[in-house]
Amino acid sequence: MKGTRLLTALVALGLVVGSVPGGALAGGVGSGAAPTVGGDDAATDRIGVAPTPPTQADGGGTSGGSGTGETDGTNASDGNASRAAVGQQLATVIAVTDDEVSGGVEASSLAAALENGSESERAAVLADRAAALRERADAVVADQREAREAYEAGALTRDEFARRLAVISGRAGTVASGFERLDDRAEGVSALELRAAGYDRDANEEARDRLDRVTGSGASALLAQYTGERSGEYSIDVDGGVSIEAESDDGGRSREFERDRSGNGTFRVSQSEALSAAREPLSNESDGEWTLRSVDRDDDGYYGFEFAFYGPAATGEAEVSVDGETGAVFEFEEEIEPRGEGGSEGDTGETPLSIAIVDGTADAGGTVSLRVTAAGAPVEGATVAVGDRDAGTTDGDGRIAVRLPDEDEVDIEVEGDGREGELGLALRSASPGEAEDEMIRERLDVTGTVDDGTVSVSVTYDGEGVAGVAVTAAGEPVGTTDGDGSLSFDAVGTGDGGLEVGLTKGGFEAEIEFEVGDDGALAPDDIDIDGRDADGDDGSDAPEDSGEDDRNDEDDSDDPNDPDDPDDSDDPDDPDDSDDPDDPDDSDDPDDSDDPDDPDDPGDSDDPNDPDDSDDSDDPNDPDDPDDSDDPDDPDDSDDPDDSDDPDDSDDPDDPDDPDDN
Numbered sequence: 001m002k003g004t005r006l007l008t009a010l011v012a013l014g015l016v017v018g019s020v021p022g023g024a025l026a027g028g029v030g031s032g033a034a035p036t037v038g039g040d041d042a043a044t045d046r047i048g049v050a051p052t053p054p055t056q057a058d059g060g061g062t063s064g065g066s067g068t069g070e071t072d073g074t075n076a077s078d079g080n081a082s083r084a085a086v087g088q089q090l091a092t093v094i095a096v097t098d099d100e101v102s103g104g105v106e107a108s109s110l111a112a113a114l115e116n117g118s119e120s121e122r123a124a125v126l127a128d129r130a131a132a133l134r135e136r137a138d139a140v141v142a143d144q145r146e147a148r149e150a151y152e153a154g155a156l157t158r159d160e161f162a163r164r165l166a167v168i169s170g171r172a173g174t175v176a177s178g179f180e181r182l183d184d185r186a187e188g189v190s191a192l193e194l195r196a197a198g199y200d201r202d203a204n205e206e207a208r209d210r211l212d213r214v215t216g217s218g219a220s221a222l223l224a225q226y227t228g229e230r231s232g233e234y235s236i237d238v239d240g241g242v243s244i245e246a247e248s249d250d251g252g253r254s255r256e257f258e259r260d261r262s263g264n265g266t267f268r269v270s271q272s273e274a275l276s277a278a279r280e281p282l283s284n285e286s287d288g289e290w291t292l293r294s295v296d297r298d299d300d301g302y303y304g305f306e307f308a309f310y311g312p313a314a315t316g317e318a319e320v321s322v323d324g325e326t327g328a329v330f331e332f333e334e335e336i337e338p339r340g341e342g343g344s345e346g347d348t349g350e351t352p353l354s355i356a357i358v359d360g361t362a363d364a365g366g367t368v369s370l371r372v373t374a375a376g377a378p379v380e381g382a383t384v385a386v387g388d389r390d391a392g393t394t395d396g397d398g399r400i401a402v403r404l405p406d407e408d409e410v411d412i413e414v415e416g417d418g419r420e421g422e423l424g425l426a427l428r429s430a431s432p433g434e435a436e437d438e439m440i441r442e443r444l445d446v447t448g449t450v451d452d453g454t455v456s457v458s459v460t461y462d463g464e465g466v467a468g469v470a471v472t473a474a475g476e477p478v479g480t481t482d483g484d485g486s487l488s489f490d491a492v493g494t495g496d497g498g499l500e501v502g503l504t505k506g507g508f509e510a511e512i513e514f515e516v517g518d519d520g521a522l523a524p525d526d527i528d529i530d531g532r533d534a535d536g537d538d539g540s541d542a543p544e545d546s547g548e549d550d551r552n553d554e555d556d557s558d559d560p561n562d563p564d565d566p567d568d569s570d571d572p573d574d575p576d577d578s579d580d581p582d583d584p585d586d587s588d589d590p591d592d593s594d595d596p597d598d599p600d601d602p603g604d605s606d607d608p609n610d611p612d613d614s615d616d617s618d619d620p621n622d623p624d625d626p627d628d629s630d631d632p633d634d635p636d637d638s639d640d641p642d643d644s645d646d647p648d649d650s651d652d653p654d655d656p657d658d659p660d661d662n
Contacts, residue, residue, distance in 0.1 A: 081233035081247075084226045088163050092226040096170035103174040107181055114185060119464075123193035126186055130204055133178050137207040140172045144214050148238055162236055165244070166226035169219035172211045179208050191439045192461045195530070196506035201432035217335040218244025218256035251314070251338040255283070258332075263325035265301035271361045271368075274303040277327050278320040283334060287311050289375055290318070291354040294424035295362055299431075301325065310351040314338050353379060353414050353421030358399065364427040365406040372398045372414050372421065382416030437529040444529075446501070446512055448522035450491055457522070459485040459503065472502035498525075 084092075106129075113125045147168065151161040182204070186194060222244060224230040232248035243257035269277075275292070282290050288311020296304040301324040309316035316336035322329050353372055360368035371394075372379045378398030384391040387410045391402040394416070404410060404427055412423045430438075440461075448457035455473065459466045465485025471478050478489035499522065503510040510529050514522040 081235045082159060082162065083233055088159065089226055089228045092163055092166050093228065095167045096227060099171050099174045103178055106178065110181070110185065119190050119193050120197065122189050123197035123199060126182060126189060126194065127197040127199040130182055130199055133175055133182065134203060134207045136175045137211050140168060140175060140214055141210050144168050148242060152238055158236065162222060162234065163226055165219055166222040169215050169223045172214040176208060176211050176215065179204060190461050191436050192444065192466060192508055195436065195440065195508040198507045201436050205432045213258055213331065216256035217254040217333045218246055221246035221248070221254035253336045254334070256333045259330045261323055261330040262328060263301055263323035267301060267324035269324055269327040271295065271297065271303060272358050273327055274322040274324070275305060275357060277322050277329055278305040281320065281329055281332050282307060282318055283336065285309065285311060288314065289351050289354065291352055291421065292356055292423060295357065296426040296429070297362065299429050309336060350419060351375065353382065353416065353419050355412060355414055355421050355423040362404060362425045362427055365404060367401060367403050369399055369401045370412070372416065374417060374419060379416045382414045385413045386410060440529050441527055444510070446524060448514070450516055450520040450522065453491045454488055455491045455499070456486070456488045457501065466505070468505055470504045474500055
């Protein structure tokens with residue numbers, strides 16, 4: 001148990017130092033007001049930049065960066081990175097152990113509360129505990145944000161910030177463990193009752209995702225150093241986001257960074273482009289190779305990649321998140337550990353073949369091009385299996401096009417040159433709530449009959465009657481199920497051979513369309529759970545967001561029918577679009593030669609009805625054009641046979657002023 005290890009570390013550290021100044025311990029517990037500090041450089045400087053300025057020690061004194069720091073609670077530094085001092089380790093162990101002990105007490109109380117309760121009572125206990133854990137998760141994330149802001153503002157020294165991150169990581173781990181225990185307990189409780197009680201699996205998953213950003217490999221390495229489990233050095237940067245690097249004395253290395261995500265949740269970057277971006281921050285190890293292990297295209301608009309590192313002296317793993325719109329890496333974690341003597345169990349020491357997607361996107365039923373390599377070199381003739389289906393062999397460049405199954409996920413396995421490789425692809429993502437919908441749909445059983453004008457229904461889950469379900473028929477309330485899950489009511493809405501029944505209990509909702517058989521039996525034809533039918537359709541007529549062609553995206557420059565996109569150069573109905581031929585008031589295009597009806601275009605030679613064009617030789621009705629040879633009504637037109645004011649009009653038989661008029 002981790003708490004036991006921390007207590008052991010606490011005892012060991014206590015034996016080493018004998019006693020610890022009270023101020024040193026107090027500085028590491030909780031997240032109270034930070035002491036005033038002076039002389040601290042900008043928060044974006046990396047830890048250990050020499051010379052380290054004097055900082056105020058936890059005990060009230062000051063120390064320079066060149067000292068050992070072990071007597072006054074400040075970090076020891078060799079000029080390039082920082083180390084956790086013994087006093088800081090003790091303070092961190094106390095804080096983290098206290099939090100873990102509290103978590104253990106809560107776990108015991110949860111077990112007692114669930115032991116003798118009914119199904120609905122147990123569901124209510126789990127729902128309440130989940131809500132409390134989500135609040136704690138939010139508090140942990142807020143504490144990290146506040147610590148970063150305090151560090152950037154100079155209210156925390158570097159070592160104080162690092163220790164705070166370590167404590168926060170420990171607290172986050174405790175909350176994450178609470179969610180794991182909760183999931184284990186929820187497995188034994190009716191999913192319908194959990195939904196009814198408000199146990200929100202999607203909200204739980206989102207809270208855990210937020211915690212993951214606090215408990216990355218770098219933060220975990222900080223925690224290990226500040227609890228004395230490992231010794232080593234670390235550095236921190238907050239330029240554009242928190243970045244942590246740690247190296248233990250035994251050769252283990254951890255890196256992580258998090259950046260603000262700039263995308264809007266759509267996909268404009270291809271999977272192969274995102275993969276290239278994901279590889280860039282990986283450590284450039286000369287002796288070993290990074291191989292891609294899994295790919296996920298998340299509905300939130302980003303790609304997730306997992307890599308494994310294999311080398312003769314070390315192994316490692318990395319997780320990288322790439323924004324689907326911008327192609328920018330916004331989350332990165334990497335951990336490399338030295339191989340133990342003889343290697344780990346099941347580790348042959350051989351680097352597996354690497355499989356990469358070089359063209360296409362891994363979607364259910366789609367086609368992608370793969371490339372198989374060994375140490376960067378293409379592998380020709382490698383056999384490829386997609387799930388349980390043989391897909392063929394790679395060509396001379398190690399490439400092969402494969403069709404993916406219409407499933408949620410698939411494993412691709414390759415074999416060649418005496419080596420093997422595997423790549424896991426998530427083809428279709430389903431939220432925990434959607435997975436719960438499917439579970440409820442599979443275990444929910446609603447049967448009934450229509451007999452002599454009376455409808456009788458029975459609602460069961462896993463064979464057990466569900467009490468307290470409010471029932472509607474044809475949209476009208478008809479009653480609530482009894483302890484056995486049964487209800488009878490007057491027949492309504494069955495004249496066309498069908499009946500629509502609605503079920504509601506707390507947060508659980510379902511709609512069932514029945515067909516009424518000749519014998520009066522009700523046979524379910526379609527079941528919608530919580531607004532989603534068996535195909536996952538939420539019933540909305542809105543088009544699915546395909547990413548780059550979403551006509552409902554007000555910033556979608558590729559949507560020709562988007563009336564809300566003021567900068568859409570392809571939108572013929574955009575009043576500010578300089579390429580809009582029907583824009584009579586296009587203030588952005590004073591010389592729009594493509595707009596035949598633009599009255600504000602004084603130089604439009606193609607506008608036959610432009611009254612402001614004094615030189616329009618193509619306008620037969622322009623009274624202001626003195627030189628329009630095509631205007632029969634122009635008094636100054638020498639080609640006008642009826643112009644009595646033209647003394648030189650040789651073509652005017654009635655012109656008394658024409659001396660040459662015969």
